[in-house]
Amino acid sequence: MGIGWSLHNRDGTQILHGSGAIHPTQSPTEAEAEALRLAVLDLRRLGYSHVTFCGDLKLIYDTLQRCALRGNNASWKYLHIATYLADVLKISKLCSFNFIHISRDANDIADRLAKQARCNGLDYVICWTSSSLVLNVKQRNYVTDIYNDVNNISSINAFQDLAGSLDELKTTSFIVVLTFWVCFLIKTPIKFRIEGTTPSFSGSVFALLHDSGTFISMDAKMFDTICSRDAISWLPDEVLGKILSLIPTKQAVSTSLLAKKWRTIFRLVDHLELDDSFSLQAVKDQTPGLRKHVRFVFTEDFKIFVDRTLALQCDYPIKNFSLKCHVSKYDERQKACVGRWISNVVGRGVFELDLRMKDPGIHFLPPHLVASKTLVKLTLGTQLCLGQLPSYVSLPSLKSLFIDTIVFYDIEDLCCVLLAGCPVLEELSVHHHDFIATPHTISSPTLKRLSVDYHCPDDVDSASHMSFDLPKLVYLEYSHCALGEYWQINLESLVEAKLDLGLERKVLRMDVTDLIIGIRNVQSLHLSPDSVHVIYSYCRHGLPVFKNLVNLSFGSKNKRGWRLLANLLKQSTKLETLIVKDLNGYTGDVSMPLNKVTSLHILGYRGTADEVKQLKSFIGEFECLELVQVDVAEAAEDNGKILQSKRDLMMLLGVSLPSKCQFKVT
Numbered sequence: 009m010g011i012g013w014s015l016h017n018r019d020g021t022q023i024l025h026g027s028g029a030i031h032p033t034q035s036p037t038e039a040e041a042e043a044l045r046l047a048v049l050d051l052r053r054l055g056y057s058h059v060t061f062c063g064d065l066k067l068i069y070d071t072l073q074r075c076a077l078r079g080n081n082a083s084w085k086y087l088h089i090a091t092y093l094a095d096v097l098k099i100s101k102l103c104s105f106n107f108i109h110i111s112r113d114a115n116d117i118a119d120r121l122a123k124q125a126r127c128n129g130l131d132y133v134i135c136w137t138s139s140s141l142v143l144n145v146k147q148r149n150y151v152t153d154i155y156n157d158v159n160n161i162s163s164i165n166a167f168q169d170l171a172g173s174l175d176e177l178k179t180t181s182f183i184v185v186l187t188f189w190v191c192f193l194i195k196t197p198i199k200f201r202i203e204g205t206t207p208s209f210s211g212s213v214f215a216l217l218h219d220s221g222t223f224i225s226m227d228a229k230m231f232d233t234i235c236s237r238d239a240i241s242w243l244p245d246e247v248l249g250k251i252l253s254l255i256p257t258k259q260a261v262s263t264s265l266l267a268k269k270w271r272t273i274f275r276l277v278d279h280l281e282l283d284d285s286f287s288l289q290a291v292k293d294q295t296p297g298l299r300k301h302v303r304f305v306f307t308e309d310f311k312i313f314v315d316r317t318l319a320l321q322c323d324y325p326i327k328n329f330s331l332k333c334h335v336s337k338y339d340e341r342q343k344a345c346v347g348r349w350i351s352n353v354v355g356r357g358v359f360e361l362d363l364r365m366k367d368p369g370i371h372f373l374p375p376h377l378v379a380s381k382t383l384v385k386l387t388l389g390t391q392l393c394l395g396q397l398p399s400y401v402s403l404p405s406l407k408s409l410f411i412d413t414i415v416f417y418d419i420e421d422l423c424c425v426l427l428a429g430c431p432v433l434e435e436l437s438v439h440h441h442d443f444i445a446t447p448h449t450i451s452s453p454t455l456k457r458l459s460v461d462y463h464c465p466d467d468v469d470s471a472s473h474m475s476f477d478l479p480k481l482v483y484l485e486y487s488h489c490a491l492g493e494y495w496q497i498n499l500e501s502l503v504e505a506k507l508d509l510g511l512e513r514k515v516l517r518m519d520v521t522d523l524i525i526g527i528r529n530v531q532s533l534h535l536s537p538d539s540v541h542v543i544y545s546y547c548r549h550g551l552p553v554f555k556n557l558v559n560l561s562f563g564s565k566n567k568r569g570w571r572l573l574a575n576l577l578k579q580s581t582k583l584e585t586l587i588v589k590d591l592n593g594y595t596g597d598v599s600m601p602l603n604k605v606t607s608l609h610i611l612g613y614r615g616t617a618d619e620v621k622q623l624k625s626f627i628g629e630f631e632c633l634e635l636v637q638v639d640v641a642e643a644a645e646d647n648g649k650i651l652q653s654k655r656d657l658m659m660l661l662g663v664s665l666p667s668k669c670q671f672k673v674t
Contacts, residue, residue: 009033011043011132012121015051015059026050027121028132040065041092043122048099050134060106062115069109072096076106249276257281261317274320278327280353282317284310284334304366305336311345318352329353330362337369347374360385364412370395378429381405389413391443397421401429408435415445423449430454440464451477462488470516476526484527490518490542497526506534509542518546528552537563537589544572554580563589570598577603587611588626596625606634612641637672 012027026047033039044063051059063069068089075097099105112119124130240248252260252273257280264271284306310333331349335342346365353361354376361383365371372395377383379402386403388394389412396417409430416422427433433452437459440446446467450458455478473493476484482503489512505527509520524547527533533554535543540563543551557580564570570593577583578601585607608630613619627636 009039010122010124010126011039011046012118012123012125013043013047014117014121015047015056022117024054024134025117025121026132026134027125027130029125029129030132037065037067038089038092041068041089041096043118044068045092045095046132048096048105051105052099052103057103057105059103060108062108062110063118064110064112064115066109068093069107072100072107073109076100245273245276248273249278252277253279257317258313261313261320264320271320275322275324277321278325280317280326280328281330282314282349283330283332285332304334305339305342306333311342314345314349318349321356323356326353326356326358328360328362329358330364332362332364333366335365335367335369335371337367343367343369343371347372350374351376354380354383357382359383362387364389366391367393369393370417373397378403384408386410387412389439393417394421397425399425401425403430404432406430406433409433410437410439411447412437412439413441413443415443416447419445419448422447423451427452427455437461443467446472448473449475449477451475453479455481457481457483459485460488461485465489465512465514468512469514472515474523489515490520490546491515492517492519494520494522494526497522499526500529502527502530504532504534505530507539508536509539511538511542518542519548521547521549525552528554529556530554531556532559532561533557534561535563537565537569540564540569540572541566544568551575551579555582557583559583559585559587561587561589564593566593567595567598570594574598574600577601577605585609586630591619591622591626594622594626596622600629603630604632605630606632608633608636610636610638613638614641633669635670635672637674639674 009032010027010029012025014025015023017023030039030042033042040063044061047061061069061072071093100107125132240251243251252263257277260274260277264274331346333346335346350361350363351374354374358380359382361377364387368391370393375398378398379400382405383403384405385408386406387410389410391413393415394417409426411422418425422438427436427450430452431454433454435457436450436452436455438447438450439459439461441461441463443464444467446462446464450460458476458478458481468489468491470492472491473495474488474491475494475496477496477498479498480501481499482501484499484502484504485506487508489510492515507527511518520542524543545568554576560576560580560583562569562573562576564573581604583603583605586605587609588611590612591610608627610623610626613623623638627633
């Protein structure tokens, strides 16, 4: 629901107004009473007296008028809006407020404000309007454009353009413009409220009301003075801290050179990104017995920069911290620096930690990190050899973990130590590219989403195996070569699976039967062309029944793949949606069994003569179709090889689809 009110002087010029969307009330009468109560409260705070309130709801205003003329009348106390009226009457006696009932037509301004607030879902806000200026059409459209486009502004430089508009708008509704501006700066909803004893800014307080309920205030006299000098310094320190958190850390740190005030403001920055890529130093690897080659490590200048950055912030809380650096294999001093930096932010209650360190030597995580009580999201990488994890790993708040190409000292450290110390972990990504010691067991009683991406040809052989013990997992993305054994596959709750299985010559006898049986409960299954070939050739004991499968995304490179599709259709009696990534290799020799597929989606269509025949033959295999969608490949569009309209493509195919079936070309 929406509420609105407007204050005018004796000449009828609008001075200020308030409006906002509120939670639904039991009746329009209650909404009207709430609007009146807010208006009365705010005008009292602004120091107004002898104000006459006019409204079109007869019950409220006649009741208030009788009480004002005849004194307290007990009859109103039995109304369902009695608590609202009690507040209004109490304040009206202190400020000499009067109440008059008017017609609906005479109350169009407040009605329009309420409707606008309700339709746009606006927070309740007071807007100040100069008594000598009225918004013209250009200014009114400009404010509307700011409101509509504020979420699309991506550059920090846009602040200058937005601030410059204040000179044009002067004081006319400038609080509205300011609301949009600051909401954009900190990307969180903010409500403005004016409090004070007079209508002017002198001696009053300008306050920001956050969703958390805390006030950030500054003296309005200071506001007038500072705002005349520049477009940003007048903002409260907490808001400036939010702004600095949105820009690169190196630029944010440089603001501390402007003045002493900005050193204090930098302490409020809660997002730091430190990257040594701009100052890497090349050193020669002196590993005995190996060919000498160049490695990169961070410089002394980078160390000084990080040390000073963290020192400027003292012990202020921090939410996000990202560190990307190259560490020397033999320099214990550099490793100690990294450990000290990590301990610093963990001690300040960091929520999200992104650590991407390249260290060819043994690297030990600081004790503070593996015992953080506040950490919610952790990223560890890249090409890092971790020392043995302590047995006391405890991350009680960690919900998201990303492991990127890490060698664990003990092969069981990932499953038995790190994951075991994360009692509420919900999302895990384990990527391992061109590095040794691929993790082969993933077990967690709480995990819901898992992404595994392995590409390590030198680290697999016929003895390699994989295990997934994840009873609550609902989403699996698995990219790896096919192995000979899958020891334990516990995926009873799985809803969606994406498989990309390849071939590796070192694995002499591949068998993916246990893996496919383990995902038999899925509702959505995505198979890459390589996976289709592997499953057809190396699911040695046949396909299980997919009793819940509704959506299948399928790609094939040859005739074997289309045979697998026929088997999948036979084993998936509930299948409704089929997505085919490419018709390459389909000749019509493989017939599809009776099925209940209602939606067919063909990707990568190029419009060649062979594809027209393939598409015609393939669609004829499905009798229950209600929707056929063909996505044209970009290359075909550029080369103009096909006719893209629905009518022309239907003529090319010569397919007679059921009347209820829709045909789309995208």
